[in-house]
């Protein structure tokens with residue numbers, strides 16, 4: 502039997518879902534806000550906390566929470582994007598404590614839009630934009646470059662035509678029939694990984710990726726574009742993201758196929774219903790696609 506000591510290399514701990522609301526006061530009445538939810542996870546070089554109940558190396562999760570608020574207060578310029586704030590937090594912990602081997606920061610943003618009053622954007626009143634959620638994961642192993650992946654979740658998309666599903670495998674258990682025209686509804690998630698973070702404008706990239714996902718799903722504003730499957734639409738979207746942004750190394754999408762079906766009105770004597778549908782209850786089709794730059798080059 503080997504006498505090698507057991508190596509723990511998978512430990513991490515920290516503070517989860519720390520809510521930070523920062524008020525940027527431009528003047529007495531005109532303000533803007535940043536609203537982040539931050540989770541920090543640290544990995545230590547030592548395991549004495551786990552193996553011996555010795556807490557002397559632990560940076561308390563309470564201290565981690567205080568640090569998040571302190572850094573937001575002292576460096577509001579870093580709040581311009583969740584990525585910059587993640588970089589700041591990682592840099593702080595790895596600089597201050599040599600026994601921290603890895604810092605991982607996950608930031609989710611809560612979106613707020615200015616309230617519109619009498620047709621004008623309000624100076625300091627906001628409306629919660631609860632649906633689409635921007636997120637990022639910033640991690641920094643000691644001595645290695647930053648790893649950053651970003652994206653959004655919960656982007657609700659629906660189109661009423663230009664979607665079909667035909668030619669799939671049929672066997673004795675198949676009941677689905679081919680269709681050239683169906684509703685395509687989803688709640689999209691995208692997560693893209695950067696290959697470099699030098700002089701990246703994270704906000705611009707995020708806006709552009711969002712635009713690409715919406716355009717790729719929708720097609721031209723008047724005729725749209727035909728989707729032969731959720732799979733194909735996702736692949737084309739990922740491909741476009743990689744083609745448009747050389748700084749993105751790989752991209753992963755998740756597009757559940759949320760079903761809407763025509764309601765059967767013949768039961769109550771109405772024939773030829775083509776307009777009135779119901780959202781099908783669970784289950785839904787779960788479909789994902791990850792595409793890396795090196796794979797794309799070979800296709």
Ligand SMILES: O=c1[nH]c(=O)c2[nH]c(=O)[nH]c2[nH]1
Pocket residue numbers: 666677729730731732758786
């Ligand atoms: O776009 C689709 N992909 C599938 O794999 C699938 N399976 C299914 O039942 N409907 C659909 N639609």
